[in-house]
Amino acid sequence: MDAIAKSRPTTHYPTRARLYLLGVAAMLIAGYLAHSRLLLRQIEAGSLDWRFNVRGERPRHGDVALVLIDESTLARFGQWPWKDRGIHARVIDRLKSAGASVIVFDVIFSENADSAADAKLADAVARAGNVVLAGFSPGAGGTRDGIPSISSLVEPIEPLARAADVGLAMAAPDPDGSLRHALLLAVNAETGKPIPQLALAAVLRRQGMSVSELSVNPGRSLRIGDLAGVPLNSQGQALVNFAGGTRLFDVAHGGAVPYVNVHDGVLAPGSLSGKIALVGFGAHGLIDVHPNPFSEDFPGPAFNAQVIENILHGEFLSTASTATDLLLLVLVGLLITHISATLRPLSAAGVTAVILAGYVGVALWAFIGGGVVLAIVGPVLSGGLAYAVVTVRRLTSEERSRAHLRRHFASYAPPEVVEQLDSGVVAERMEGIEDEITVLFSDIRGFTHIGSQMEPRRLVAMLNRYFTAMTEVVFDFGGTVDKFIGDGLLVLFNALVKQDDHAKLAVFTALEMQKRVKRLNEEWADEGFPRIRIGVGIHTGSAVVGNVGPRMRMDYTAIGATVSLASRVEGLTKDFGTEIIITRDTLEQLGGLVEVKPLGPTEIRGIDEPVEVFGVLGPAGAEGRVEDGDSDRV
Known part of the structure; x- marks a missing residue:
């Protein structure tokens, strides 16, 4: 064939x-x-804020005493700026008397006011000998030797600058406006001199050091004497480790002292011993605020206080x-x-x-x-x-x-089996397993003679109609069409999907196939097609089933003696004049569901022992039987 x-x-x-x-x-x-991408960098910054909030606020170290020019102070001395800078002179004296180790003014004195008052303030600064005043820069100027630079430094008025140290009052907010980093050291682009940020200048004064004694590793670290090194990023900034938000540094929660109270002498002598006193604005409208991880309105003086404590205790974050x-x-x-x-x-x-x-x-x-x-x-x-x-x-x-697989298997397996192709069980059986299956093999008797008498197109058309009818029967009983071999048809049961009654399904498929062939013959009688008969052989036994073949052309099939024996049994139908023959292995699984006629042990080529075979007459108790020995054979 x-x-x-x-x-x-x-x-x-x-x-x-x-x-x-x-x-x-x-x-x-x-x-x-x-x-x-700026957006993702901002999300990263937000993740840092989230970490702060999960950690929660913690107590301040208390190294810095905040003195804030708040609303009560303005109510006493009037709106800012004050022409009488002698007020500040009195506050400096009070802070010095209270034992402050350093007095920092986060206030700009870059313009002259009243000359007498300015002189009075300069005298107080000189007497204290530990004052740090704020300067500012009109703008940044890139980097110099890996250190951020500023275009210039606007210092306090000359008498004050001569009597005090000067620190740069300059914030370095992130692109989202939040304060997370401190710019501790900058280079004056005009003079080439290093300028410490206000908080660093305060620590240097406390440590008795000058800016020239700093050890700087640009983009890596800044070391201040015997204090722990400060980690720096590539922009020369330190990542601030905030203790909390605004409430830790405001007057209402005890984190700061009103400026007016210090002026009026509420501080006892020695009460600020060893502490850095930091004077700044706390009144709305004067204060420079930015968001920090804990607050939306974190004030500049509080930021400087936090930076000072981070420096003194080595608490800057390391990235x-x-x-x-x-x-x-x-x-x-x-x-x-x-x-x-x-x-x-x-x-x-x-x-x-x-x-x-x-x-x-x-x-x-x-x-x-x-x-x-x-x-x-x-x-x-x-x-x-x-x-x-x-x-x-x-x-x-x-x-x-899967879609490709379904399209192809739709021609060879019933829809309910195709729908199960995605299941793990079917996938495993496709990969290859050994199981007991029932194999049905059928072919058209005398097909070689029929084919020689027909025009090729009519022969193919007849075969297509025949195979379509037989495939429909196979699908009705859940079988899998393994191969079309010439006029032969190889069908597997219990192959792609598990079928406990596979022997019964195969036998009843064969019976229905015989009925459909008879109906086809009736249909073809008026179309000039020859009358056909088929023989069916069925055997049950162990076989390996799975996808076999090269990757580009795989065939789902069964391998083993069970398949060849079913084919040989089908060949016996011609010898015994019986349309359906099964082996004892198949019969033993039918449980009396069909009537059979023993045909005796039979020698089969390729099989060592005789095989006991039986002709199927029909369902048990049925009136009609499959006719044996019909003389009208093709």
């Missing part, structure tokens, strides 16, 4: 290597976005290096890529969520426990993108393959 074998395509899922390449691409995209952040990004991305490429999407989603949540937990622990800031956005984005691109690639590829 001519072999007209079908082929079924294999599933073309993306290889593991391709999925890993997609994951790597996701990591590269995540790294680029996290470091180059992980870019290399560390990239390493974490890659590790998280690779791990989730592997998870996404190996687990089912839903399981991978759960594991991915656990990994990302775990990483965020580690970053939170590093922040709270060690003051180390690990990047969150980059690694989380890397893992999320890796999961997304790998999963989408898998799902789209698998869906295309």
